[in-house]
Amino acid sequence: NDPKSQLQQCCLTLRTEGKEPDIPLYKTLQTVGPSHARTYTVAVYFKGERIGCGKGPSIQQAEMGAAMDALEKYNFPQMHHHHHH
Incomplete structure (x- = not known):
């Protein structure tokens, strides 16, 4: 599963009932x-x-990087199991 789909899934699960889903x-x-x-x-x-930023030799790869960055930094509720200290 690529980071972009993963990020989209995370964003969709945060949607407010009855409202348009928020997508990244x-x-x-540049x-x-x-x-x-x-x-x-x-x-x-x-x-x-702004939740993430990425760079790459193609827009596709830069978007992937941005998605990965966002997944690491942004506190998505279902990502919490990664953050146990």
């Missing part, structure tokens, strides 16, 4: 480098809040 939105913030060696910077937003 990816935005390309594209640098020549066409054959681009680096894309993508941020992911949830409910208007």
Whole structure:
């Protein structure tokens, strides 16, 4: 299961009854480098809040990175079992 689907699942489970589900939105913030060696910077937003950021040689990979970042940092209720100290 890829990070983007995982993040979407997490966001969908947080939905408020009777409301539109909130899904993560990816935005390309920056594209640098020549066409054959681009680096894309993508941020992911949830409910208007920036929850993760990623970089990669393609938008797809940058989005994956952003999703992974968000999964690590954002406190999704069903992710709690990862955070036992």
